[in-house]
Amino acid sequence: MTAATDGRSTATDAGRRIEEAAREIAGAGASAPDPARDPVNQAMINNWVEAIGDANPVYTDPAAAAASVHGELVAPPAMTQVWTMRGLHGARPDDDPLRRMTELLDEAGYTSVVATNSTQTYHRYLRPGEHVAASAVLEGVVGPKRTALGDGWFVTTRTTWYVGDEAVAEMTFRILKFRPPEPQDPGNSDDGTRTADAAPVLRPVVTRDNAFFWEGLRDGELRIQRWGGTLRHPPGPMPPDGDLEAEPDYVVAAGTGTVYSFLVHHHPPVPGKRLPFVLALVELDEGVRVLGELHDVDPDEVHIGLAVAASFDRIDDDLTLPAWTVRS
Amino acid sequence: MTGGIGGEAAIAGIGATEFSKDSGRTELRLATECVSAALADAGLSASDVDGLVTFTMDGNAEIALARELGIPELTFFSRIHYGGGAAAATVQQAAMAVATGMADVVVAYRAFNERSGSRFGQVSSSVAQQANTSGVDNGYHYPAGLATPAATVAMVAQRYLHDYGASSEDFGRIAVTARARAATNPHAWFHGKPITLADHQASRWVAEPLHLLDCCQESDGGVALVVTSAERARDLRRPPAVIAGAAQGSGPDQYVMTSYYRDDLAGLPEMGVVGRQLWRQSGRTTSDVDVAVLYDHFTPYVLMQLEELGFCGRGEAKDFVADGRLDLDGQLPLNPHGGQLGEAYIHGMNGIAEAVRQLRGTAANQVAGAETALVTAGTGVPTSGLVLTVP
Amino acid sequence: MTITAGTELPPLTVEATPTFVVASALATRDFQDVHHDRDAAVARGSQDIFLNILTDTGLVQRFVTDWAGPDALVRSVDLRLGVPCYAGDELTFTGRVAEVDGDEVTVSVSGTDSLGEHVSATVRIEVTA
Structure with missing residues (x-):
């Protein structure tokens, strides 16, 4: 096999504009912490464990939770991101780096999106009543890459969840923004x-x-x-x-x-x-x-x-x- | 014996990163980690290094690596072409530099994010359209849709099956052997995950007649090897692996993965070129080999290598690999680390490190009393090989 | 429970019915149309509605804590998505202990459906016995 270089060698002016904009967005740093709509609450936890099928009693059974290492009810760590989801009519704040990068790539024709990676680290478990806020920063934009889905850009963001000033969880999230291939009709x-x-x-x-x-x-x-x-x-x-x-x-x-x-x-x-x-x-x-x-x-x-x-x-x-x- | 490296140089240190699917760091960082580990293994420091060798394909310039490691001066740097065919040749280059006094300590390295970054198993337009003779050659294949390594091998494998009456299960035995070894190698990606021949047969087609389990993994990681004179190596921390033979080979009407215009499609004559030199240089024969590390990016080429290297006659590999001959306690223990099918795909460099461990007696799956190891590099391309021995 | 490297986790199979895909998307507050509106999903090039990544995170966490027990503390979930998991498919999780370092246990998880590997994940938990 000979060299399989990445798609950068074919980068066009449009590609360079995307890279420049990405540098600017990344340089702007983290967005202002955006509070969740609701505090961590039992109703949403119950909905979540029902849907996922998670029977871990530390999320729903006060007696079992009291006897556990937690000493009280806690929220599933995997729900961390759920608290700050935008909901049905919500929009990402203007300074959200993923929103800005998404708009830019949409304009360049990379209109489709798929999540590819998520790395979540939980510093501690959250308890009902706590109110989290999320702040995000653009970590990197790489492309254009040829993928099985089409040519696209990998956009990586890093989100930190806070309770007050305390960072309770972090996530590195990568999406692929791609240009869907034209339908074939030989x-x-x-x-x-x-x-x-x-x-x-x-x-x-x-x-x-x-x-x-x-x-x-x-x-x-x-x-x-x-x-x-x-x-x-x-x-x-x-x-x-x-x-x-x-x-x-x-x-x-x-x-x-x-x-x-x-x-x-x-x-x-x-x-x-x-x-x-x-x-x-x-x-x-x-x-x-x-x-x-x-x-x-x-x-x-x-x-x-x-x-x-x-x-x-x-x-x-x-x-x-x-x-x-x-x-x- | 005329020509050859004649045991003047040795591998004195080996080093590697972990093998993963997403290293989470740059290729340059991987390169510095594996080279540092290899130097520590040898008991040398960056200031002892005066030569670096790698693959043409490697993304880390020798000077970048030297800067990161604090190597003050380099008197020798060299790169080998043709993908994984370069693996053993990096050691050959290093040994030649040491033997001729061009350098004292040469490190051969290969580090990449092949899985999380640019994957070789996908179609690459930049490979197809490079502005050189390889790009011209690719024009007869890529635009037609022959655009992945597996597909290029499938074409040869099909003819091999036809010419010699072999079957997909014969290919599968190589995969099963590799995964059995990987299952007991804690450094292997497929540690604890052996497969059966039925698993192999049930795995999906990639490029018929190749199943998914005929194809090696894709990996992130790096491996480095420290080469110095056999004399100096004797005084270092570790028992040296003496380079008794080191050879490159290209055959008639050679192409990169698509040598389809030769009279005989179902062979790897370039590996025959390598084998003849290795036996001549080292004064050894196939019966002297205690452990074989054969490049296994695709299973059919392992069978064909056994034939080209003289372990069996043409078309006889399917019988040779039956009856446990390749097992750890068999006549020719194959790829005890699990190979690239089982351990990781580090472009063949992890196989050279395994050969060194076997000679030191420190391998996870140790072949008892191994004194002579054969290692080969990428096949289907101009390639290379080594015979390593205990001092 | 004694945990050693190489231990296999009991497999978990999840029927990804349309109801499951929709219910889990909404329970994770993900209202992207590709997770509940089949016509919209098809128009965007998918063959059906499909599982969202927050559900994958949840399922992977559940798969590991089902095995490790309620006192295991989940410290991180690192996941990579492969082929989609469309409604009507069956998702099977398998896992293996990759490393044990004192109280810290690293588990490799793979979730496959009829199309291939849908998700591969590394989960780090802390087990104080």
């Missing part, structure tokens, strides 16, 4: 070539040595480099005998061959592909191997030796990929 055009979702497809690196191959595909030709009597694929700048004076040309393959090996890709998602899909390494009748997707086939029916014919996956005006269909 169809077939009149000339039998296939159109696919253009935007996310990975593109080949075209050089003087291989331009004829990619140009040929655009014209519906599967071209194989020829040095005198020898065919070679993938193509390169030198003949097998090392003759610096030699000039290559190409032959147009008949487009028939057999499956030399194959795989069925199930995971992870690949840009522009519907899962699962079959990739076949095909030995052409001319004697060289070429790789491409094998279309319109039940993966269970594919086997080494299966006869196939070349087809052409037209991605857009610039790019057409070699592909295969089963020869009947």
Whole structure:
């Protein structure tokens, strides 16, 4: 494997603007402590333990709680965040860093959100009657990253809950704000070539040595480099005998061959592909191997030796990929 | 014997961070922690170090590491290409630098947040479209959808099954063995979590014919190895692991993970190149190997390595691995730490550390009386290997 | 109870019925539509309504204290979400003691559903016996 660098190398101006804004928001520090709507209370604890199915008596049974290490009723630590949730009509305060970052990413097109990590640390248990307030700070914004859900930014915030001046709990919370991929709708055009979702497809690196191959595909030709009597694929700048004076040309393959090996890709998602899909390494009748997707086939029916014919996956005006269909 | 490292250098210290899925700190911090641990293990300090070696892929510049650790001067720094194929070659580079007097103490390191950061198991457009010959090569594969390491291996594995009549269960035996070892290694991510062949068969497809349990984990962590002359190593804290052989190898018509245009797809000739050098340099043969640490990012390539290295004939690995031959008390104990399938995926460097522990007699799953260890690096790519021995 | 590293926790299976998904979202005061409005969830690209993260935190805490008992003090819950848990699925928690350091016990928890690992968590508790 070669380097899997992160998405930063493709960062655009928009990306830099997001990073700058994130630095500013982080630099503004923690938001003012925002008090919970209600104090810690037994009614909400009861609702919570009913829903979660938690039978721990220290939350609901005064006698058992009195006899426990707590000496009195306490709230479930996992409810800490619940006390300061916004509720049905609540809005985050203006200085809330997650609100500001969310608005910014929404504007940049990263409109979907999913929570990815939550690390909560509880310094002590809360008791009914105590009133908590939460204060949050932006810890970091990383992106754009390509994820299974789409390109997006990871936003990490750190929240501290206070009772008075006492910090009682902390949480590091990470969400992914992502741009949902466009729905895929590969169809077939009149000339039998296939159109696919253009935007996310990975593109080949075209050089003087291989331009004829990619140009040929655009014209519906599967071209194989020829040095005198020898065919070679993938193509390169030198003949097998090392003759610096030699000039290559190409032959147009008949487009028939057999499956030399194959795989069925199930995971992870690949840009522009519907899962699962079959990739076949095909030995052409001319004697060289070429790789491409094998279309319109039940993966269970594919086997080494299966006869196939070349087809052409037209991605857009610039790019057409070699592909295969089963020869009947 | 001509050529080779000839036992002039040794691994004098090993160090590692914990292996996790989210280290919670930077890769540079991981690198400093594992290098510091390795130096402490050797009884050396940062001021003794004058050389650093790592993978081309490593995100931590040698100079950044030197700054953090307080290494005053470096006289040797080098990087090895081709992903995990670099692992054993970092030690080879270090040994060559020591043997030629270019440096006295060279640390080989690899540290990454491979699970919580940029995951190799996902599709990476920057890999596909890099502006160099590897990017050109990838153009014949990535755009078509062959875009993950597992998929690249699946293509070769399918042909291997076809050519030699092997089955997915033969691959599964490697995974079961690795997880059995990891189950009793407290440092392994899968400590206490062995699997059965039925678990392997029931795990979901990733890239058919590879199940999920044919694929190694993704991990955060770092490992470092301190290399110095065999003579100096003898006077340090720990018994040295002498580098009796160290080799790199690339084969005919070589590509990175996609050497699909060779006459014979179902082999790893680059590992054959490594093996021939190792046996020649070390004066040892397969029958001398007490413990084998073979790179196991994907199970099929473990079978193929056994063949390329000469432990069995082509296509015979499926029979070789049956009957407990790879168990701790078997003929060829394999990956006693649990390998990358069971312990952690630290790009092969944790396997080298395990070989050193085996020779010291301090491993969690110790092979009794281990005196000669074989270690290999990443497969499907130009690769490397080591033969390590007790002094 | 003697707690040693490697001890497996008794598994816990939770039926993620639509009622459970909605009730737990509301009990955690999470009114995001994807947790109670199926049409809205589908329009946002999900196949159904799904569990919210505050419920995961609660379930993970419950799973560990069901085993450790009422006197165990939960000190931290660190969780990472994987595949969604949609209404109608079944969520099974398994866990293992990763480390014991005096009174402090670290438990690794995994919750899987039909799509794969929904949540993995590390829970630190204090057990004063």
